[in-house]
């Protein structure tokens with residue numbers, strides 16, 4: 001009886017949280033209007049290494065045009081103030097406002113999932129919680145999850161001084177409540193902006209080294225990805241967590257963008273070399289326990305760089321570690337989530353061979369997960385599997 005009461009209370013709490021966040025989202029829609037169209041890569045003319053024989057061919061069409069419902073950290077309008085960035089660069093330690101100190105107590109997780117999120121994106125966090133990011137045992141592996149957040153910039157406040165007086169304090173209260181219910185929120189005291197994602201990166205690496213050092217593997221990704229956890233776990237099963245591993249969608253020889261108008265503009269004074277070190281696209285990558293420790297230490301030695309994936313590449317370079325390309329990680333350039341682009345339908349048969357697909361809405365994530373997890377397996381929209389031969393991990 002009491003249990004049922006508690007359950008009911010939990011349910012109404014969730015409902016309440018969802019409703020209030022939804023309302024907030026709605027009211028802030030026009031004011032905040034965070035930039036949606038993250039162009040895929042910070043570099044021009046990127047080249048992808050071709051990792052071995054391709055086992056399947058993805059359809060080559062334009063990325064899906066989802067309605068602008070992808071809240072990403074807002075970018076400051078107008079040119080990026082590098083002078084200011086460089087002056088503030090030495091401040092790279094911010095307080096942890098909401099912690100999950102017991103996340104990895106007890107049996108050590110086989111996989112810790114860390115998802116970059118922003119406060120307003122409650123809906124996608126819910127989708128991730130209920131689908132690929134669910135905690136517990138998956139194919140025998142113990143999975144734990146955290147979301148990584150900074151302090152939301154107030155909608156409609158004047159840019160410039162970041163501590164705008166109208167920063168809504170209720171965000172903090174809502175996140176605290178969410179943390180109480182789900183136990184998966186990590187909130188740091190820096191502004192949650194696009195150019196502060198590097199801070200998120202280093203704070204997470206430090207947090208995981210301190211609070212979850214025994215997790216065998218760590219997956220870090222965006223909230224708008226779909227991860228085929230079964231495939232990921234299969235990929236990791238033969239790996240040794242005490243050996244170095246960082247695998248994902250590896251981008252090599254990306255050239256810094258020198259056009260001032262670009263969001264990814266990097267002046268030569270900030271980065272003089274003609275190409276960035278190899279890095280894994282930030283949509284999602286996986287690393288071993290050994291690499292986590294070394295990476296956290298290496299990044300502490302690297303000067304902050306405003307593009308987080310490239311920054312991580314710089315840390316890897318310092319370790320002389322080459323990220324491992326894997327063709328099933330599609331952090332961008334995945335086309336329609338369907339093998340029949342003109343139909344605009346989901347084809348789970350396409351997804352079942354991948355580890356990660358980028359650029360999905362909350363409902364896409366939910367739908368794809370449920371299509372893939374039907375009791376008798378996915379119903380394929382086309383009679384032939386995408387791959388002519390059964391997909392196998394080439395490692």
Ligand SMILES: *[C@@H]1O[C@H](CO)[C@@H](O)[C@H](O)[C@H]1NC(C)=O
Nearest residue numbers: 085162189190191193195196
């Ligand atoms: C990063 O966060 C800090 C602390 O909140 C803030 O002062 C700074 O302006 C932010 N930097 C960028 C580039 O948004």
